[in-house]
Structure formats: structure tokens, C-alpha cells
Amino acid sequence: MQKIRDYRIISLLGEGGMGKVYLAEDEMLERKVAIKMLNPELGSNQELLARFRQEAKVQANLHHPNIVTLFTYFVENNNHCIVMEYAPGKTLKQIIREKGKLSENETLSLLKGMLDGLGYAHQYGVVHRDIKPANIMVSEEGNVKIMDFGIAKVLGDRGLTRTGLKMGTVYYMSPEQVKADKDIDQRTDIYSLGITLYEMLSGTVPFTKNTDSDFIVMQDIVSGNIDYHLLANDGISNNLLTVLKSLTETDKNNRPPTCMQVEKLLDGKLIPVENKEPHKKPAPEIKIIHEPVQEQKRLEHIDKNVSLSHQHMVLVEGGSFIRKEKKLIGYREQSVKLDSFYISKYQVTQEEWEFVMGKNPSHFRGERNLPVEKVSWFDSVEFCNKLSEKEGLQKVYSGSWDNITMNMNADGYRLPTEAEWEYAARGGSLSKGYEYSGSNNSWEVAWYYVNSNNNTHPVGQKQPNELGIYDMSGNVWEWCWDWYGNYSSDSQNNPAGPVSGSDRVNRGGSWFNDAGNLRPADRYGSYPVSRHDNLGFRIARTK
Incomplete structure (x- = not known):
């Protein structure tokens, strides 16, 4: 066999009870893939095949750097084939x-x-x-x-x-x-x-x-x-x-x-974290604090400090939208209303990170305006507080480890909530309903698996969305404030996510992912101590 559909067979990688696995080249996308061709004995069982296809749909929704991605499933000349990411090693x-x-x-x-x-x-x-x-x-x-x-x-x-x-x-x-x-x-x-x-x-x-x-x-x-x-x-x-x-x-x-x-x-041996306290009990409830802040002082700061050197902030006027939570089968919808807020035009760069934190943790280096990556959720929160201090603003976050709290009325920098992030990615009140953030064409707005050459790219090179915000699809995933959890079916005003959990929300997809992860509604969760070379963040402020 030399070719099946658009895949040119290169060699046999292995075989077993399930069938044979071939190394092939996707001639359309010019990338190597692994094709698993099922054993004919399994292919003759229609009930098994129906259940196997359903299971393939589930696996195709798993997009993670530590999981081999399933690209597609098809039948050709009675051969049932699964096309997967080729993982050398x-x-x-x-x-x-x-x-x-x-x-x-x-x-x-x-x-x-x-x-x-x-x-x-x-x-x-x-x-x-x-x-x-x-x-x-x-x-x-x-x-x-x-x-x-x-x-x-x-x-x-x-x-x-x-x-x-x-x-x-x-x-x-x-x-x-x-x-x-x-x-x-x-x-x-x-x-x-x-x-x-x-x-x-x-x-x-x-x-x-x-x-x-x-x-x-x-x-x-x-x-x-x-x-x-x-x-x-x-x-x-x-x-x-x-x-x-x-x-x-x-x-x-x-x-x-x-x-x-x-x-x-x-207890810290797996992922080292500075000043890490032992986990001796479940994470306490995360509180959203609404402390009074002098309105005139906050407005003065916003008027004068809406940018961090090259890190411009964009005003997102308040409004409403319907967000959908992707489930293994179907969706759950929730009506969300948000007040106005500021969000950064670009992902935080390595230059900006070094200016605030001193040391660049990123894997991909070479240009100062590459997005910073390999930063945990805790690292991102610390950056926000230190930047606020540098600019004389009130810090948003207090506490440590599992008991970090957020003061939504403080005028300092913070991570966007998941709802704020999605609303901004959709284009806010100017949204044209694009499939990706700013276009129906992923190539125009995103660095991802097809065009990234397996690395990050300087921020702001692709087309911005309706609000003038760049890279909300692709380049690096972005941390949000929220714990990862199910949406409720009730309408909510300014939601800030569940009160506790194990993972913090990531949004936007990355250079590593395919187009399916670039949509504004797509979501993912990572342990807050996780540091990956496709995970960064952008900052926000309360208006």
C-alpha cells in the first residue's frame, strides 16, 4: 500500500491485535501523521465499530501537550482508519x-x-x-x-x-x-x-x-x-x-x-514552586471581595496608566452574550452580562516579564516581543501584583497558595475572568460573530499547529479582532482567574467562576493546537502550578 486518501504511506511503525500502525505524510498539510488501520476481525463487528466511532469522537476532543491527538477517523475500501499525531521517540x-x-x-x-x-x-x-x-x-x-x-x-x-x-x-x-x-x-x-x-x-x-x-x-x-x-x-x-x-x-x-x-x-517534588506550602487540606473557598475604593483615585489611575510601556490596554464596553460550554456530547448555554473593563491588546511579552519579574522563564527565546510562557497561574498573579506596585496602584490579589483572594474593585492589574476573556475575544459589542477571534479564517488571526513551525511568534503580527486585540486565537494559551468548572444554566452578571476547584481556566489555543482549539468558546483547565511552553497570559483592569 503506497497511499490512502491524501496520506502517503512511509513505513510500518508496528502491529498488534488492534491492527497495524503506519507512518504517513499528510500531503495536503505537509506533516507526518500516524495512521492506525484496524484489524479486519474488529472491522466486521458493526456494534463494536459504532461504539468505537463514538469513542473516537471523545478522543478527538482531547487536546493536550501530553496526549497524542486524534485528527480524524474514516473508512476507505472497508479499512477503518484513525489518523493521529505522529509522536517520534x-x-x-x-x-x-x-x-x-x-x-x-x-x-x-x-x-x-x-x-x-x-x-x-x-x-x-x-x-x-x-x-x-x-x-x-x-x-x-x-x-x-x-x-x-x-x-x-x-x-x-x-x-x-x-x-x-x-x-x-x-x-x-x-x-x-x-x-x-x-x-x-x-x-x-x-x-x-x-x-x-x-x-x-x-x-x-x-x-x-x-x-x-x-x-x-x-x-x-x-x-x-x-x-x-x-x-x-x-x-x-x-x-x-x-x-x-x-x-x-x-x-x-x-x-x-x-x-x-x-x-x-x-509535596513539591514533582513541580517545584517557590515558597510552596504543603497541601494538607482541600483548597478553601475562593472569595470575591468587593471592598470600597475611592472612585476619584481609581479614575485618575485609569486615565493616566492604561498602558505598561508597550502593553496597551483596550477598553471593552460592557454588554451581554451567550456562552456555550462544550460537553462530550452537546453544549450547555449561559447568558452573561458584564460591566466595562480594560484588557491588554497583546499577550504579556518576555521583555515586559523581565521588566517586572527580573528573569525570563520562557522556552522560546530570541525576540523580546515573544509572549512569555512557562509561567504558572501563581506566577501570573504575582506579576499582576508587582506591576500594580510599580505603577502605584492598589494590588488586586492577597493571600497565598490555595487561599488567594481577588478584590474586583481594586484599580491594579489582574487576570481577566473567563467571561471577560471570552467576551473580548468575541469582539465585545462590536462582534461580527466570527468563528475565531477576528476572522472566519484561522490563518489570518492565529499562530497554530498548521503555520507556527512548532514555536511561538512575536505578538501583534496577525490580524486583530473587532476591538483591536491581537492573538486571542493561538500563539499561547492564556490563564484566566477562574477555577475550571461547569457553567450553570442561570443568567449571571460579572461571573468569576466556581469558588474552588483543582484547575484554573486556560483560553485561546496555542502554536501547538489545531484550529478546533482557537475558537473563543473553547476552554481548557490546567493545574495552577503548571508551566508549559504553550501557556502564557494577558492582563486586565477593572474600569
Whole structure:
């Protein structure tokens, strides 16, 4: 086979019970992709195919740097094909075979990417069900990509666990999977991640290996027969050993319920944060403070300080709009009314970041007006407060870590709320209803997967939207104030999101993403400590 549709087949990457995977070139977009062609035995089962297509739709909505993206699904000459992002590198399984056990630092670095990717999928209700080293791709730079989301779920639902079509390797199955429990949730992935963690640290799985009997291995899993002494004798830190034991608890109710909780248990070893306080209790309620501020003083500051050197602020006149929350199937609508506010014309640049914070954390460098990236939500909040101090304005944020509060009446700089961001991206009261921020043509307004050359670009190079604001589609994702959560169906005035949560909202898409993430309504959540090379922010002020 030399070609299928617009894809030129380059080579066979691998094959297994599910089918064959080919490396191919998308001749229209001039990029390499991976094409998975399903086993004809699976293609003959119409019920399975219908469910598989539905699962493919779910996976196609998962857009995250640590997840292999599904581009499309089609049938050609009775061949059922999935076109995916091509992720070069080696599987974690290959790395373990070559190196044996990994160091604790290497392990934590890879674990961070796995937790980020899984946590993102779990918030959309997607459970992988087949986490194992063979499904983790690692690039030469050490970046993690999780593969085959959704496939294990479909196979498990059909009970296809015979030789050649087994739902994953038995060693990584959770006790509830072994017992065929019907109530499978994200904690099954957390258990499998724990077994993967054990193998990374020791070079081997913790269960009986000198047997061909799945039954014996399953007995070990259900009985919790895991020997941790091997790791303790190898000098693994007590903290990481404790985390490992919690991930591999036989009773799922005793495991951390979310990937965010796993990061909290690691207590700063996974993602270093300056002056980080230990997570000993759930995040307290986030309060929106409405303290009185002298009106004349605030107006004077706004009149005189609506710009930060090159960082111009745009007045967004108040108004109303309908925002839609994308669900796995369908949408939830909410009517929103906003007061007038200011928002920056450009994403915060590296030059501006250095002016305020002193050190540039960005991955992509070379031009001073590149957007700053690899900044966490906490970093962005700190920037806003320091900039306010430099300009003699009242700081918006107070508190620390999980108890940061926001004074919406303060005249200083802040992150936009999610509703403010979307309203500005749509063009505010001047909106023409474009699909992207400023155009129906993504090329005109955005740097993204197709045209970015896999890096950021100087701000303000693309066409602005109706309000004269640049890069609200693409270049880098942008932090918002809000915790990530479901919209209510009730109309709201000046909403500021849920009072608590695990993730903070990101908006706008990035150089890494496809056009589907560039729409003003598209949303995503990241742990507030996350730092990625496709994640930055812009600033706002209350009018």
C-alpha cells in the first residue's frame, strides 16, 4: 500500500491485535501523521465499530501537550482508519528495557507529564483503562505523550480479553478491572500509573513474572501482593515510596481520587514552586471581595496608566452574550452580562516579564516581543501584583497558595475572568460573530499547529479582532482567574467562576493546537502550578 486518501504511506511503525500502525505524510498539510488501520476481525463487528466511532469522537476532543491527538477517523475500501499525531521517540517500555530502572529525578520528570495528560482527560470523564509503559511515548527531549485513549474502554465494554485481543497487559490492570467491576472510574488509571511508577523505579513489575498464567498474576493484583522493600533498599525517598503505596492501594477508595491529589502528595517534588506550602487540606473557598475604593483615585489611575510601556490596554464596553460550554456530547448555554473593563491588546511579552519579574522563564527565546510562557497561574498573579506596585496602584490579589483572594474593585492589574476573556475575544459589542477571534479564517488571526513551525511568534503580527486585540486565537494559551468548572444554566452578571476547584481556566489555543482549539468558546483547565511552553497570559483592569 503506497497511499490512502491524501496520506502517503512511509513505513510500518508496528502491529498488534488492534491492527497495524503506519507512518504517513499528510500531503495536503505537509506533516507526518500516524495512521492506525484496524484489524479486519474488529472491522466486521458493526456494534463494536459504532461504539468505537463514538469513542473516537471523545478522543478527538482531547487536546493536550501530553496526549497524542486524534485528527480524524474514516473508512476507505472497508479499512477503518484513525489518523493521529505522529509522536517520534521511544515508548517508556523501550526505555526501561534499555536502561533498566530510572533515577528518581528521571522518573519524576516523566511522571509529571503523565499526570498532566491523565488529569486533563479525567476532567472530561475519559478514563484510559490501559495505562502502561508501552502506551507512553517519550521524545528525545523527555516530553511525554500518552497514546491510545479510548481504545481500551471500547474493548473492555465488549469483553474482548482473549489472547491477541486482550485489554492491555494484565500486570497493569487494577483490582477492580480484574474483578470486572462495572463502576470503573479514573482511579483505575491512577492504580495503573502506580504500577508503571514501580517499574520505572525498579526496572520490573511487582508481580509474579515466571508464569504464563494470567490467573496467578490476577491473584497477586487482587490480594495486593506488592513487595516495596526492593525500592526502599535502592534508596528511593520515603516520600516517593509513600506516594507509590497510595497509588497502588487495592481498595480504590484508599487511592488519591485525582491526578491533582497525586501532585499534592508529591509535596513539591514533582513541580517545584517557590515558597510552596504543603497541601494538607482541600483548597478553601475562593472569595470575591468587593471592598470600597475611592472612585476619584481609581479614575485618575485609569486615565493616566492604561498602558505598561508597550502593553496597551483596550477598553471593552460592557454588554451581554451567550456562552456555550462544550460537553462530550452537546453544549450547555449561559447568558452573561458584564460591566466595562480594560484588557491588554497583546499577550504579556518576555521583555515586559523581565521588566517586572527580573528573569525570563520562557522556552522560546530570541525576540523580546515573544509572549512569555512557562509561567504558572501563581506566577501570573504575582506579576499582576508587582506591576500594580510599580505603577502605584492598589494590588488586586492577597493571600497565598490555595487561599488567594481577588478584590474586583481594586484599580491594579489582574487576570481577566473567563467571561471577560471570552467576551473580548468575541469582539465585545462590536462582534461580527466570527468563528475565531477576528476572522472566519484561522490563518489570518492565529499562530497554530498548521503555520507556527512548532514555536511561538512575536505578538501583534496577525490580524486583530473587532476591538483591536491581537492573538486571542493561538500563539499561547492564556490563564484566566477562574477555577475550571461547569457553567450553570442561570443568567449571571460579572461571573468569576466556581469558588474552588483543582484547575484554573486556560483560553485561546496555542502554536501547538489545531484550529478546533482557537475558537473563543473553547476552554481548557490546567493545574495552577503548571508551566508549559504553550501557556502564557494577558492582563486586565477593572474600569
